[in-house]
Amino acid sequence: MTVEIIPIEGIPEVAPGDDLPTIIAAGFASSGVVARDRDIVVVTHKIVSKAEGRVEPAPSEADYRALVEREARAVVRRRGDLVIAQTDHGFICANAGVDRSNVPGGDAVLLPIDPDRSAHRIRVRLERALGVTLGVVVTDTFGRPWRRGIVDVAIGISGLPAILDLRGQPDADGRIMEAAEIAVVDEIAAAADLAMGKTNRIPVAVVRGLDLTGEGRAVDLVRPPGEDLFR
Amino acid sequence: MTVEIIPIEGIPEVAPGDDLPTIIAAGFASSGVVARDRDIVVVTHKIVSKAEGRVEPAPSEADYRALVEREARAVVRRRGDLVIAQTDHGFICANAGVDRSNVPGGDAVLLPIDPDRSAHRIRVRLERALGVTLGVVVTDTFGRPWRRGIVDVAIGISGLPAILDLRGQPDADGRIMEAAEIAVVDEIAAAADLAMGKTNRIPVAVVRGLDLTGEGRAVDLVRPPGEDLFR
Numbered sequence: 001m002t003v004e005i006i007p008i009e010g011i012p013e014v015a016p017g018d019d020l021p022t023i024i025a026a027g028f029a030s031s032g033v034v035a036r037d038r039d040i041v042v043v044t045h046k047i048v049s050k051a052e053g054r055v056e057p058a059p060s061e062a063d064y065r066a067l068v069e070r071e072a073r074a075v076v077r078r079r080g081d082l083v084i085a086q087t088d089h090g091f092i093c094a095n096a097g098v099d100r101s102n103v104p105g106g107d108a109v110l111l112p113i114d115p116d117r118s119a120h121r122i123r124v125r126l127e128r129a130l131g132v133t134l135g136v137v138v139t140d141t142f143g144r145p146w147r148r149g150i151v152d153v154a155i156g157i158s159g160l161p162a163i164l165d166l167r168g169q170p171d172a173d174g175r176i177m178e179a180a181e182i183a184v185v186d187e188i189a190a191a192a193d194l195a196m197g198k199t200n201r202i203p204v205a206v207v208r209g210l211d212l213t214g215e216g217r218a219v220d221l222v223r224p225p226g227e228d229l230f231r
Numbered sequence: 232m233t234v235e236i237i238p239i240e241g242i243p244e245v246a247p248g249d250d251l252p253t254i255i256a257a258g259f260a261s262s263g264v265v266a267r268d269r270d271i272v273v274v275t276h277k278i279v280s281k282a283e284g285r286v287e288p289a290p291s292e293a294d295y296r297a298l299v300e301r302e303a304r305a306v307v308r309r310r311g312d313l314v315i316a317q318t319d320h321g322f323i324c325a326n327a328g329v330d331r332s333n334v335p336g337g338d339a340v341l342l343p344i345d346p347d348r349s350a351h352r353i354r355v356r357l358e359r360a361l362g363v364t365l366g367v368v369v370t371d372t373f374g375r376p377w378r379r380g381i382v383d384v385a386i387g388i389s390g391l392p393a394i395l396d397l398r399g400q401p402d403a404d405g406r407i408m409e410a411a412e413i414a415v416v417d418e419i420a421a422a423a424d425l426a427m428g429k430t431n432r433i434p435v436a437v438v439r440g441l442d443l444t445g446e447g448r449a450v451d452l453v454r455p456p457g458e459d460l461f462r
């Protein structure tokens with residue numbers, strides 16, 4: 001089936017304490033997008049973190065560095081100013097997810113404390129506001145160790161699986177598939193970014209046409225330490 | 232703008248020597264998809280490799296292991312049967328990209344020798360057959376060191392950029408963006424996989440609605456050794 005990625009435009013600047021589901025629902029209305037059952041609403045974590053007050057106003061360089069160390073459960077690699085760290089959620093990313101770009105006044109935006117829970121809260125309220133069943137994905141932009149460039153990945157999920165486990169299922173030739181745990185929600189996050197653009201500030205997009213049900217968590221995407229060959 | 236991901240269905244089994252652009256063009260026709268200028272045609276490497284004869288018929292386990300070692304320029308990590316290796320292209324992936332799933336009789340499919348060139352050849356012939364200007368992306372499915380599950384990434388490109396470099400551009404607040412080299416073609420690869428499915432054998436999809444021009448190469452995505460902290 002054809003999959004559509006639809007930007008939700010007109011989302012205003014979000015501030016601590018703002019009611020994000022209401023803001024997103026208004027964005028659907030002002031964009032002329034009528035939500036459908038099984039739509040997946042993808043939200044960049046920045047507006048989630050800001051609504052949740054996970055913002056430090058305009059830190060100095062030293063305070064920013066201290067913030068990164070505070071958010072890091074463990075530092076995986078360090079080179080000059082670059083810190084690759086594991087967060088309390090288990091994610092491994094640059095600067096423990098503390099971000100300074102795209103923020104007025106250079107405020108630092110931290111990751112939500114529990115992004116799966118953030119996704120769930122948005123989903124419950126947005127389903128009520130829009131009158132449909134939804135999936136919600138909260139995203140961040142991560143680098144990759146061996147590939148240049150950054151891509152969006154899922155850090156919070158509600159109402160859909162994190163991984164499609166096709167292992168043990170016969171493929172089109174009847175052969176049992178070997179390595180087929182697909183990180184579908186990361187593919188959804190990456191796809192949504194295509195419609196968001198980076199300088200346009202479109203923090204919400206809808207991925208439509210996938211028939212996914214399940215109750216995954218983004219923390220399911222964290223590779224357990226015993227399987228991790230690169231720490 | 233809305234981005235569409237359209238599967239091209241009805242692509243038959245591909246064999247060495249097959250004329251892949253003609254097969255893909257026929258797939259557009261049988262799927263009822265009318266190509267448009269700037270469509271991006273995403274092709275899983277398996278049918279590219281097969282058309283190019285990069286297949287080893289039904290190797291024994293020992294021969295398969297030898298094939299992996301032969302395709303590896305360098306082994307990055309090894310644990311039991313799992314080999315993470317760098318290919319001659321520079322990509323770092325499991326089993327040096329030698330794949331055995333989804334193949335009749337358990338044949339092993341190697342990566343194309345020069346996937347950027349493969350993409351270019353497909354593009355030139357497909358543009359002529361369909362009468363439009365296209366981008367072409369050849370994909371493979373890679374794991375990630377710290378995140379569970381596999382995702383599709385680009386291993387060959389023609390007619391579009393690998394990376395969108397937004398560094399130094401002001402964002403919506405007029406602030407200069409810090410880290411904004413977006414691996415857009417990997418996001419395209421991941422998005423296309425959403426419409427392909429894994430057990431359905433849909434090896435071609437169209438990503439429509441992006442306005443990308445450029446002449447990137449997938450090898451541009453390989454992080455130079457001097458920047459690589461995880462080797």
